[in-house]
Amino acid sequence: MQLTGRRTVITGASRGIGRAMALEFAKAGATVVAVARDADRLAALVEEINSEQGPVATFHTCDVTDPEEVDRVFGQIVEDGPVDVLVNNAGGNTFSVPLVSMRADGWAKVQRLNVESVVWITQRVLPAMVAAGRGSVINVSSVAGLQGVPLMSHYSAAKAAVISITQSVALETAYAGIRVNALVPGWIETDLTGHLRASGDAEAAILSRVPMQRWGTAAEIAKAALFLASDDSSFMTGQVLVVDGGISVMP
Numbered sequence: 145m146q147l148t149g150r151r152t153v154i155t156g157a158s159r160g161i162g163r164a165m166a167l168e169f170a171k172a173g174a175t176v177v178a179v180a181r182d183a184d185r186l187a188a189l190v191e192e193i194n195s196e197q198g199p200v201a202t203f204h205t206c207d208v209t210d211p212e213e214v215d216r217v218f219g220q221i222v223e224d225g226p227v228d229v230l231v232n233n234a235g236g237n238t239f240s241v242p243l244v245s246m247r248a249d250g251w252a253k254v255q256r257l258n259v260e261s262v263v264w265i266t267q268r269v270l271p272a273m274v275a276a277g278r279g280s281v282i283n284v285s286s287v288a289g290l291q292g293v294p295l296m297s298h299y300s301a302a303k304a305a306v307i308s309i310t311q312s313v314a315l316e317t318a319y320a321g322i323r324v325n326a327l328v329p330g331w332i333e334t335d336l337t338g339h340l341r342a343s344g345d346a347e348a349a350i351l352s353r354v355p356m357q358r359w360g361t362a363a364e365i366a367k368a369a370l371f372l373a374s375d376d377s378s379f380m381t382g383q384v385l386v387v388d389g390g391i392s393v394m395p
């Protein structure tokens with residue numbers, strides 16, 4: 145029960161990796177505030193957690209790309225009680241295009257979801273963490289943020305920015321007992337990658353580049369998040385934890 149008594153806030157908790165984190169954190173004794181846009185899915189998650197762990201989970205709907213909504217929702221979350229763990233997990237990408245054909249609105253949309261949301265949410269939550277003198281922030285990046293990805297410069301740049309922001313904020317807040325780390329998943333079996341599994345050719349191409357020759361699961365990423373959230377990683381800040389079946393060390 146590494147998170148007993150800890151209040152954790154997870155964005156993108158309605159599906160995929162964020163949902164798995166919410167379940168894992170609750171099992172580890174945390175209270176969970178789940179955030180995403182889909183109220184029905186969030187309500188189902190909260191019901192599932194609370195039926196197993198007692199009344200430890202609640203949810204807020206929020207479009208994390210809307211700074212005013214972020215200000216209102218995360219202002220309320222901070223007012224409701226101390227935040228021990230913040231996971232900036234909401235993110236993703238829905239298109240592939242060469243940089244030369246990139247439209248300004250497409251670029252901006254991906255930066256808003258993957259980068260700006262991290263900035264606005266962290267700004268809203270950090271001051272209370274600093275005042276409390278403790279906290280763990282986990283920013284979900286991607287192997288796409290560690291290397292170039294053809295047709296995905298928008299997403300790759302966004303996830304690289306998440307790592308860079310993580311390192312800077314870690315340096316800004318280490319004095320106050322706050323730890324800020326990036327979690328870097330490889331190819332994980334979620335809705336985000338469902339279209340790739342639906343195409344045999346795409347899946348074969350992907351798995352041929354994964355030394356472990358399989359998709360990772362959301363639960364495997366949640367275990368790594370639990371480590372970063374808990375005191376088990378008490379001397380880690382500004383770090384990048386890669387959970388990718390070996391892709392990033394392929395020659």
Ligand SMILES: NC(=O)c1ccc[n+]([C@@H]2O[C@H](COP(=O)([O-])OP(=O)(O)OC[C@H]3O[C@@H](n4cnc5c(N)ncnc54)[C@H](OP(=O)(O)O)[C@@H]3O)[C@@H](O)[C@H]2O)c1
Pocket residue numbers: 155156157158159160161162179180181182183185206207208209233234235236237257284285286287328329330331332333334335336337
């Ligand atoms: N799956 C992978 O292979 C993989 C690999 C590397 C990194 N990642 C990263 O891991 C994170 C989670 O990915 P996933 O695979 O779990 O994706 P997913 O299954 O598509 O889930 C994305 C989550 O983000 C939420 N979300 C999306 N847009 C949002 C918005 N504007 N406001 C609030 N919430 C929003 C979604 O909830 P609602 O639709 O309810 O809002 C959902 O809960 C992302 O940052 C992704 O970039 C994933």
